[in-house]
Amino acid sequence: MQRRIRTLRIQAATAVAGLLAVSALAAAPATAATPAAAPDYCAAQCNDILPAGENGNATLADILANRIFGTRPAHTDDQLGPYSALASNYPGLTDAGLRSFFNDASFGVPASQVASTLQPRSDVTIVRDKATGVPHITGTTRYGTEYGAGYAAAQDRLWVMDLFRHVGRGELSSFAGGAEANRALEQSFWQAAPYTEAELQAQIDQLATSSPRAQQALADANAYLDGINAYIDKAYSARTFPGEYDLTGHIDPITNAGSIDHFKLTDLVALASVVGALFGAGGGGEVQSAQVKQAAEARYGTAEGDRVWQSFREADDPEAVATLHDGQSFPYAQPPVDPRGTAIPDAGSVVPEKLVYDATGTGTSTAATAAKGVLPGNLLTAKHGMSNALVVSGRYTADGHPVAVFGPQTGYFAPQLLMLEEIQGPGISARGAAFAGLSFYIQLGRGQDYAWSATSAGQDITDTYAVPLCTTDGSPATTASDSYLWHGQCTPMERLERKDSWKPTTADSTAAGSYTLVMKRTRYGLVTARGTIGGKPVAFTSLRSTYRHEADSIVGFQMLNDPSAVQSAATFQEAAQHINYTFNWFYADAAHTAYYNSGDNPVRADGVDPGLPVLAEPQYEWRGYDSASNTADYTPPAQHPQSVDQDYYVSWNNKQAAGFASAGFGNGSVHRANLLDDRVKALVRSGTKVTRSALVQAMESAALADLRGEDVLPELLRVIRSAAVADPSLEAAVRTLETWQHNGTQRRETSAGSHRYADADAIRIMDAWWPLLVQGEFRDGLGDALFGALTGALQINESPSGGQTGPVSGGVSANESIPHKGSSFQYGWWSYVDKDLRSVLGDPVAGGLTRPYCGGGDLTRCRQALLDSLGQAVAQTAAQVYPADDTCSAGDQWCADTIVQRPLGGVTDDKISWQNRPTYQQVVQFTGHR
Template sequence: MARRSLVVTLVAVIAGSLLIAPGANAQPPEDYCRQQCHDVLPPGQNGNATFAELVSHMLLGTRPKHSDDQLGRYDALAGGYRELTTGTIQRFFNDHSFGVRPDDVERTYRPRADVTVVRDKTAGVPHVYGDTRSGTTFGAGYTTAEDKLFLMDALRHAGRGEITPFAGGAPANRELEQSFFSASPYTAEELQDQIDRVAAQGERGRMALQDAQSYVDGINAYIQESHRGRYFPGEYVATGHVDPVTNEGRIEPFQLTDLVVLASLIGAQFGGGGGGEVQNAVARMSLHERFGPERGEQVWAAFRSENDPEAISTVHDGRSFEYGNAPANPGGAALPDPGSVADQQLVFDPTGSATQPDEKPSRPVVDPDDPLRGIFDDGVLPADMAERRGMSNALVVSGAHTESGHPVAVFGPQTGYFSPQLLTLQELQGPGISSKGASFAGLSFYTLLGRGQDYSWSATTASQDMIDTYAVELCSPDGGPVTEDSNSYRFHGECLPMQTIERRNAWKPNLGDDTPEGSYRLVSFRTRYGPVTHRATVDGDPVAYTTARSTFLHEVDSIIGFQKFNDPSAVSSAEDFQRAAHDINYTFNWFYADSRDTAYFNSGANVVRRPHVDPSMPIVSDPAHEWPGWDPETNTATYQPFAEHPHSVNQDYYISWNNKQAPGTAGDRAEKGAVQRGDLLDRRVREQITSGDEFNRAELVRAMADAAITDLRAERVLPDLLRVIGEPDERSKPLVDELRAWLADGGKRTETSPGSRSYAHAGAIELLDAWWPLLVRGEFEPAVGTAAYRAMTAMMQINESPSGWQNGEPGLHVGQGHQGSTFQFGWFGQVSKDIRAVLGEQVPGGFGAPLCGGGDLGACRQMLLDTLAQAAATPSEETYPGDADCDPGDQWCADSIVQNEVGGIEQDKISWQNRPTYQQVIEFPAHR
């Protein structure tokens, strides 16, 4: 009898309150989308697995329910988009309507008396209905923890620079904690200060604090219940936090400051722009040394593509929005002496495994005799996560160009591919909150990207420059010798000590992990101008280069804008939405659609700079060059007003793929030039509108999907390369014919048939993959010299291909493939401009005299033929060198998308496609 009581009790705890009637408000409001909204988020909503489920997965390949049920429909679009109609969208996307149909209810429960949760059968998404506002956000925290507790826990430790004590000292974990700690090295007091400042921002600030606290309460309620009931994520057992037999151990409760940490992590990853000024300076100086100041500056300007006249812009209505450009006569630059730049040391006193060199980790191979071996051997988070940013796209067409007369949108963020996914799906309905969509796990008390009752919104990373590098003069408090290692600096006439922020991290092996124990100290050196990133000399004097970021100490400020997005009383028009977006200080491109209007707004804490300052170069640190109105105590300054941010309402169409925001707005890197992946979207939408053909939802999805499987280099650059080659010699004719046949078929990287795992035109694709790094090097290195070429490749990789970054050295891959998002970074526009100049065309914003072949068409043609022959002779195993996921030479596998495991559940590979991770298809036929 006692045994039966125990079982009944456990079932009751695990099942929640299935027998409790839902609250009175467990009904969605009127849905103005009328079943014309859809979305998808692979691999699946559920990211939690018990220890028993982890073992079953490793031994039998089973996966927890709803952990992979969106992966197949996401994958299928690449091969099935040509036949897609408005009637078949549901084959590739979920129903994005409010509420749950009665026949689709999987379970209903109440984690607290004032909130009801309904889970749907289709995807396991939680639909949260709060009788009170507190109940709504409590339910959001509880359900997010149900789905992604371990992921949230891993992310908060990574953001604090403390992932190794939590999950082990694998190289991937070390790389992550070092990256995020160096970007946001906050003290506990600074984290709390961010909360206090937001809470002081009037009624909305006070409400945001209450919402966040209820959310944390919901997370902690699930932690307590799941620990007591032994159905918490099994990774806590594998990492040694909970004993699998006695259940002894601890899952640390969440605090409000953890949300600040997560906001800092996500903001650094997806919402920043700028930095890299030291690398810019080295590259620019190397060109000046090679060519002299005048010609060197011309080559630098063309390569930098700061305001390329050929670059497409999201805003194309004739207006210009000036921001981030170099002045005509810049002053105050602090350029390093040649050869003097060194990275700031971050790791100190390593012991044990911390003394071993951090090789790029590979994914684990499961040992069937030890099913847990390998789950955490390569780190709980992928090392390349910190390198990802600027990956999303949007297509929005005004109702003036649609069949229905209502706007149509296909948009979403590209947050990388993870198992479980960093984003989580939800519907939130309660007093002052009505939304459905996606949020980052751990920040989901509001929907960050999704829809309201009669409107929808999404974002792409904008990356305008809101980070500056200042060179602070080093000094000695006692008047002694000053070197680059000195840890005091001059600030407004005083010699001040640098502030040091430390993490002392030690780790032990996880279950099944043979990584030995280790430890180290992480130390960030901070000045009033921000963390130190490099040491160098300027005109012989020792300096430290520091990163001044406008969102530093202010990551939580954006909460007010997101709160408004979720509030139906705050957003009832395109203009309301733009004003709410202006409250977000991260650099995002925001897109909006309802039944009548479309809108765009570029958000960000855009600092106003002195008119003589060049933001792309390091700056002298003194009041004459600081941000106007800058307060070093609070890191606040004077910012651009609403009207000066790129914005628009009801333009004929908007596209964004991290391309240029508007004429006059400079990018933070050299990729927003004459050829950019946004061209693939722009051409498809613009040509259809120009022809007078109207869009429906299916046609806009098809335009996106067609661009998603197209090789940017093939569509935009290869035709001009073949023009230079002209009629090939006998040796090259078969190769050129193969490339031309691929081009005639659209230059796409697509399977011969869905699921075949082999490409149509496989030979031509491999040929271009091998050729591109060779031709870029052959085109530029002889002209600019080895030193300048290497400095520029350090500033921006020449090629972000689906299988990884190839940087011009034969057989050398830099970075990691399998990420889906591709062709953002690369010398695509630079090659295009130079090749067209060789052909005799007038090229706006070009290099002046062509560089390829020394400006001689014949010599350039010969270089292309020689490197093409070299590419054809390159073994497949060298072009696709293989990794833990793929055998050498396996082309499809090298391109394939792999869901990076944040824990123990592995997913199947899917074919490459270049599209958002979370994606909405939207058309509202009605409005409030």
């Protein structure tokens, strides 16, 4: 490989010129006529954006040119600048100015804007526009339409599609190299969705017999695959395929020896399992919750400890901002008053299940770059927030039509996980974004007279069962036993294996290696840990309702793309019901808005607490549970949170509705969604009619806000200002924070491109102070064991940079964050600090923490604890607060926050200033309806 790279670099200049010429010829416009646009009721008031750019294909020549000359293929990063620029320019935004920061998302392409026209078959035409290079696919037959969608997907995202079909199978290292991050990532996905090839096929077979729509979806998927594979064949022969295949050794760049495997239906199921695990699951933290309960009871006694645990759990906090505020209640997953079947592990007995076996060569790499992979290793395991939505009813808008600003936060990559496209054909009429490799339907976008989007809901569809271990020969069971009791019978666990091996590479400095990934499976789900209960060995399993049903949502997405299926708010909700992943769905047309929460919500046995492990006994199983098919009784559509024409909707992965219990910890009085709710509520109640630009301004103002500064700093300052601050350095720090509060506690540049924050000192103080103040406020009162258990269940901090780790308890960092990811302030102790300080100040607190912790409830002592931690924060240098990483030098505050377009391939894109907003985003307002 080293020799090959040297040869390629020597020949780079001629290769770049020659292969770019081949690429240009391949993209030359065909002679086919441009099809007429579909009916469009948006009247040029639909916009969208997806940084960095639509083009995710770079040939070897393109990659070398990027590395040597800094050039990039056309449309690789042309959406990055407008996306980034909104942060500096949103205060003066007007409706007319939206086009400076968003694309025109109208249907079709005006003749003057056609960049290329291609007919891969006679029954489909792919037109690309000059501005963005987005494919507009129009077919005269259903097959041709989907064939074209597959062909365009491969043109734009073939390498990413290939990466993720391997991630979904736990085979990333053998495909992209054995870097530590690659191994960590494939391990986490193998834990979440281990499937044999037969099980992937079984999901397809089940769809084939389920309904006419499902059968049509499979026909669409097959046509889509034909388009992908046709492009692979053509690109291979013309050498226009992604250059990453050359650089990873799959194809020899000199002889062209090698191949790109064709895609098949089971690849799409593997891809769907990745998307579902990342964005459409919820629950599963029951063992951590039990450990918090256990530590609380050890500290305070059983009765009081249980109340303390429930107060931190905040399952149905009365102060939590909810998407539905119209008085409706949707009870689900509520903690029972008298729980039954709870399985609390013995203290200190829980050990994670072994995953990696027979490892060779994995520890031989010493280079710093060995940790790097094509994706973050903790992409799945790290808690990370996603997606937001702002929707306002036409009653409050300037022209009487609803306005929506919404989109998913899927991370920032080069190229993106999502791709833009328009698909027009028999039974399909939509434009928007779709996950690479699943783009035979638009997943989030607009139809002829309606638009829709989603945020991750994360409601509890995953339960943990404590399964008694046994031996088939009757010998005493231990925690190492691989058989378990199923309805009184000792049953061997299934063993799911995936062997992965990788070759040495110079790209990531790893040695050759291999290992076998093993998951044990029971009829109560996948084994995640082992321990004891009352001294008896058990396995803790994870049972997810959507496991073995990754492909079921295909029908719902098909309906969202079908203009005959979605004609109103009600029919939109019917389509969303067919999606089994946990999403909050939002809708807007010219007259109505709507919301629906989707997901296969299992109906639990009476008295079972969804927030704790459950004994694996028949009386505590999900109602109607069939272990062979992993199906159960699910809550009916009427019991899912839903609404039509509420005055406004906001969502930022927050609580859905009253009574709808949150999975996990920390969904209380202060949540990231408060930043949206406060702004949209003010707009609606101001008496000034809402415009598209005004709603974008509300979104972007929230995107630059520091949640701690906006919603918790006021209480911190009230406590500190309850007496005079004698220390001059602390007084100066407090005044700096007060100035920042007066200025709106945002993280904004002094001017566009300055790379320096206004109120930089205050931001640095807050970044350093937060983990220290939480420790000073809570650790003494909770004790080390309970504090450590709580930080294991909910991280303390999620700042934009992720560099402030704060205290570490039991090996758990107080800030678990993917650096440079943009999305921030979803997970943290904001609510706990807010409720506790208000209690100390004597304010009313609904759903409080049962007792004050700061200073033991004494205002003077609390104030001193805050000042002590503030003093520690002020003493930290910028280099300590913002440590160096592979992107930024130590102390560079702006750079520490920046969003990095993490390379998934050979071409890199520039970093941009931090803003906490969706990756793909729509701004829509329809003026007419069919």
